[in-house]
Amino acid sequence: MDATDRLFPFAAIIGQDDLKEALILNAVNPLCGGVLARGEKGTAKSTAARSLSELLPPATKYQGCHFNCDPLKTKELCPYCKERSNQVEPLPSPAPFRTLPLNATEDRVAGSLNFEAALKTGLKTFEPGLLASVHRGILYVDEVNLLDDHIVDLILSAAANGENVVEREGISITHPARFILVGTMNPEEGELRPQLLDRFGLSVMVEGVKEPEDRVRLMEEREQFDQDSQVFRAKHAQKTIDLKNLILSAQTILPSVNISKRILKFIATMCAENNAAGHRADLILAEAVRAKAALKGLFEVNEEMVTELAPMVLAHRRREMAPPPPPPPPAEEEEEKKENAQNPENEKEKKEPQESQQEDDQNEDNQAQENEEEALKSNQNEPQSQDGQDSSPSLTPLEEDIENKELGPDKPNQASQEQIFEIGEPFKVKKIENQKDRLKRRGSGRRSRSLAGQKQGRYVKSGKFRDNLDLALDATIRAAAPYQLSREKKSNLAVTLKKADLRGCIREQRVGDLLFFLVDASGSMGARGRMAASKGAILSLLLDAYQKRDKVCLISFRRTEATVNLPLCSSVDLASKLLAQMPVGGRTPLSAGLAAAYREVRNALLKNPLARPIVIVITDGRANVPLYPEKKPNPIKEASQLARAMSLEKRIKFVVVDTEEPGLVNFNLASALSINLEAQYFKTNDLKASTLIDIIKQTNAN
Amino acid sequence: MVNGYELNKFKVLIFRVLETKGILPNMPQNAPIFPFTAIVGQEKMKLGLILNVINPSLSGILIRGEKGTAKSTAVRAAADILPQIAVIKDNPFQLSPYDDLETYRELERSLGREPQENFEVQMRKVRVVELPVGATEDRVVGSLDLEKALKTGDKLVEPGLLAAAHRGILYVDEVNLLDDHVVDALLDSAAMGVNVIEREGVSFSHPARFSLVGTMNPEEGELRPQLLDRFGLCVTIEGERDLENRVKVMERRALFEKAPEAFIESYKIQSEELALKITKARDLLPQVTIDRQLLFDIARYCLAVGVDGHRGDILVLKTAKTLAAWRGQTQVDNSDITSAAQLALPHRVRREPLMAVAENLDKLRLGG
Structure with missing residues (x-):
């Protein structure tokens, strides 16, 4: 068998x-x-x-050729086939x-x-x-x-x-x-x-x-096949042969299948109407239609065939269906890898150019936004706005303005009532990921790409050997192989290795990040379906976290204190269940929430200093309960001070999701918070991947 | 030139690499195993395991x-009740002397040995191969044979856990x-029944059909x-709620800890009876038939609860047949299908990634 x-x-x-x-x-x-x-x-x-x-x-080829050379294309023949091309006939294989x-x-x-x-x-x-x-x-x-x-x-x-x-x-x-x-x-x-x-x-x-x-x-067919595959295959042998012959005869007709100019125009219109990117769609559709005509034994294609096959060609090329994400940088990566292979010890040396590159990026960004945001210029450390136009108004109010603003307390009926809101419609979220750097991480997941320090991860290629015992044996032998004849034999081994031959594995894995969700569950979130929308946003982030195998932690704050609903764990399911049950009501102890989040993140960082936690704050920013009531501080001021202190820990990446809806009076407190945290800033709606092209850039240098 | 110290260091290095690649023989495991028949309660889980032993094409169970x-x-105890299979002696791929002859000839060459025409056939128990959570990919799928490469310069294959399984x-x-x-590697070979290796300079594939x-x-x-x-x-199990059973669990465990051999001995007859019943069911399985009308019931059941794809249908059918064989019948009846669905469908009910595994199928069926 x-x-x-x-x-x-x-x-x-x-x-x-x-x-x-x-x-x-x-x-x-x-x-x-x-x-x-x-x-x-x-x-x-x-x-x-x-x-x-x-x-x-x-396909015909010269027996023994490892490159499957096409005997008809004499220019492409490998040396082996060239030698044979005059002596023997190619055989079908x-x-x-x-x-x-x-x-x-x-x-x-x-x-x-x-x-x-x-x-x-x-x-x-x-x-x-x-x-x-x-x-x-x-x-x-x-x-x-x-x-x-x-x-x-x-x-x-x-x-x-x-x-x-x-x-x-x-x-x-x-x-x-x-x-x-x-x-x-x-x-x-x-x-x-x-x-x-x-x-x-x-x-x-x-x-x-x-x-x-x-x-x-x-079910019947499958059962028969499992019982005896050979008998089953014999039963269908004739159909298989018929199909084979059909394909063969279609292949002979194919060169003579003709496409009229009218049909070509029809194809072009169809591709253009569907916003297909580039011209590949047109070319492929034409070829597919020709194949279809050949299968039918026809020498001419017609419109019907085009309309029949168009969905197969266009479904994955339509632009509005898949927004163009940022161009993947394969060339740069290759360079990095090569560099890495040559001098891996000098981690520091290489970090510098990377950092300066980041600064360059930052500068560019700043320049791009200069005309829009005068306010940003005053402070070098200001984060970039994530969203060129939409967020420019949200960044204008400076902190002083906010502090001076009088904020009425939440309406009493909201503060006292406790509600549980349905989860709003989930959606596909934009990419949130850390930039790949040269630090080695442990863990497993699918979010950020990272070089793997442990001997886990997929062995993708080899590089210089390091002292982690992760020897890439095949590469080592390949490196040593050409010199074996000239090297003195010292043992009974077939290979005499020298230190210079040693090669290590370069492994890569996607590292799931640590995601901390800090959710505002105060009464103000209950208004006008905000909580439902926010829950929808969080659920979307959780779905994304699930695909990327992140660990999640869920913290909520309401009334006077913050609660850790779910300590850091990989059960995204549990997080979504708890999210559904999360009650809303009471005042907004933002400072307490921030403090609790910081505590959790610190603990996680102590366990794994190389982790890259992402804290996602979902709030409207209307803090009205201070952390230390005895000092009688302004709750908003207190929260912003806390935020600034937290932003000093550069390993943590913050994302603020503003749940405030645009209305007559906008306090823009959440955006102010995001400035203090040096965070990425989103409106709930901005999170949707389908509404905007992917504009997330690294805001805080690692 | 390398001085003595460095040479020594180098040897140690190679040795440690050998060790971490798992090439050194592992210690033999002969720790006593808790007998399968001595497990209190957990009937569903035990049934699921037994069904898999009777019919390996059920492709496993998630507990x-x-x-x-x-x-x-x-699971460890299930090793006790596993049947015997015939394998080609000294072949690390557990090949069958009947079905896999072609493959045998190919694979022997990739191991650097000449295939023999008169190979020895050996009977031995079906193996339970444990995949530790920290296993590295090269050990799971197999890789270049390091020892041979260093010693003789030949490029040969070192089979991994999937070959052993x-x-x-x-x-x-x-x-x-x-x-x-590692999960990706499992998915790859579980889907095809073949493990394809294209790594570390070796290119080859071998059959890997396992539960x-x-x-x-x-x-x-x-x-x-x-x-x-x-x-x-898929079965979901809970701790025993019954007080009496909980006491029984403690008692048996204590007895086992105290004198494992004697404990195993005292369950010997029960174990043998079970093994016999399983053997009978295995023999009966090919004769089990099913009414065409019942196939429609299966299809409707799966459609009603909303199952992705067709694997659900196929597995309910297989499970129902196996259940009938286990009962000693040659005809599948309605109750077989209901219990088969309870085993084969809970984890297949269509769900968003964050939905819980369905626990009440009947509710779904009626609701849908």
Whole structure:
């Protein structure tokens, strides 16, 4: 029994017509650019993608070539094939179909030095990686949204150029790498990077079958398959062969399928109307339509086919659906990594340029905002406004103004009553994350990217060896391999290592952050549905925290004191449950809340000094209960003093969510608080990712 | 040139690397195991484990519950009632001598050995392979064989825990605390039944079909929905409320602590009876049939409670069949389906990431 015997036959998959069509279109015409199957779990996404491998028409190549060179493209042939091209005929061989596991390392994806050969012969030979072996075939990634950024970068650059450039370990080689990317993902686990998303030609939303009749058939088929897969496959063998032949004949027709200018115009209009970014959508739609015509045995495409296939091409490219997030900086990262590999000890040295860069950023920001915010200029430490235009009025009132303002106490009926508000509608929140730095952290999660100090995290590439015993053995041997013949043998080991050969693992992991929610539960929050909206905002942040595996802590303040509802823990579920039950009513002891939050954060920092806590204050800022009543201070003044003191702890990042609605009288107290805390400032509505492009920048230098 | 001191330091370093990569043999474990039949109460959990032993294609069980409710004890004890399987001797991938011949030839080469035509076949118990929460990824999925690479310069494979768990049980205590990237690796291979390795210069794949058994305390955080779905069944357990039973728990535990061997001996007959019953059910399972009308009931049930995808349907069917076999019947009846749904659906009911795991299916079914 070999691997294909365990494949569920493609033809036996029930329902999922869109997905099946998209996959077949790709098998017919590789220029369709791959398929992304999105959808709930257990809907035959992976089953379909994997069983596609047996439907692919064979590709001809010279036997023994590791690069899958196309014999017809004589210019691209590898030396091995060139040698053969005059002597032997290329033979048909199965089209490559390879799975990229999530834990793949860079050397296997791009290819690297073959240490076995180097040790034995002393010759530097290149060992082709996955990108070489999927040339002219399919690269399949299950759960593609969980793929590491490093590997994604490699795939993106190969896909963009159609070739893989390797410059490592003394090897310099370029080979063609044109492949179809097939991926599956479950959106519950987070979204894809837009650039990677764009690389998928077609995308299909997959849903479970709703008809009981179909579901029953599905159960029966599956049961039969599990009982004896070979018998089941034999039963469907004829259908598989028919499908194979259909694809093969479509492929022969394909070159002669014609697209009229009228149809091309139609395609262009359709893409333009849907605001598709760039021109890839047009090109792919045209190719997909041609493949479809070929499948039908037609030589001419018509409008109907275009309208049928347009959703697959456009669904993930529509601009209003996915706002363009900030361009990911792969180039810079590569540089960082290289730098890192060369002189990792000099942490300090490298921190400096980073810091100065941050300052530059800050300056730029300041300049950009100068014309709008005169007030900001007076203070170097002022945080930047997060929102260019909207927040400019909110920053204008200076602190003195606020202090002078008379604030009426909360209305008595609000103060005395206790209410529990429903949770407002949750939404997708904008990215809140710490900047990647060079500190090593422990922990696990998905929010901020961090170099991993412990031997946890995904081993993505190798660098200079450090004293943490995290030896990257493969890289070490590769480094030593070419010198083995000239080195004196001192032991019975095959490899003589020198200290200079040692390489360490560079691991990366996403570190979940510590999120502290400081929620104002006073009576003023109960007014005009504020609390419902705030709860909605908090829930959205919690959902986000869940995806990023953060630890959360929930603190609320009302009446005269602050309560730690949930000490720091990773149970986001519990936090949301407690949030739903949180009562509202009473006065606003903002100072007490801040103090409690600070206490909790301090404790967390003592446990883990390298943690990067984020404190999210959700309030309207109308403090009216002082922390130390005996001194009879102004509660607002007291809170702002406290806030300023807290802002001195640079490891903590603050975010203030202002729940005050724009009205006739705006006190803008929360924005003043955010200035004192040097915090990022949002209105409740600004948090929504869909309403604004991602504008969060690092406000406090690490 | 390197001086003596440095050379020594270097040796120590290599040794420690070897050690941390888990290459040195572990100490044999022969600590006495608390007998499965001596566990008081927790019938649902025991049933779930037994069903998985009878039918490994149920793909495991997730046991949710508070601290100290015999979760881990039960899983470890299940090793007692596991059946025997035939494996190719000295093959670290637990390959079957019948089904995996092709794979055997391929894999032997990647281990640097010549595949033999007349290999020895060995009968041994199905294994429970424990995946510790702090396990590193290279040990889980496998990596480059360090020793061979250094000694002979050959690039060979060092199989990981997933290889050891093939055709067995992979047990994760506190599965919700597992590192994210290890979970990804689990998802990858649990989905395909194949573990693909493309790392550290080695490229290869081997079959890895295992039952995933996990325990967790929901207070410590929930599981990712994707991983949750990979568990065939799910039970939520609580401490015994009955006073008499609580006393029984204490008594038995005390007896076990005092004289483990004697305690195990006193449960020997019960254990053997259970093992026999399980064997009978295993033999009966292929003959179990189900009325087509009942399949519609399953489909409607799943639609009514709102299950993502089709894995729910398939597992209710499998569980119902296994339950019938366990009762000694060859025909699935209505009650089998109801109890199967209670086991296979609670963690599959469609929910937002922050919703609790459904506890009352009937309510959902009627409400929906």
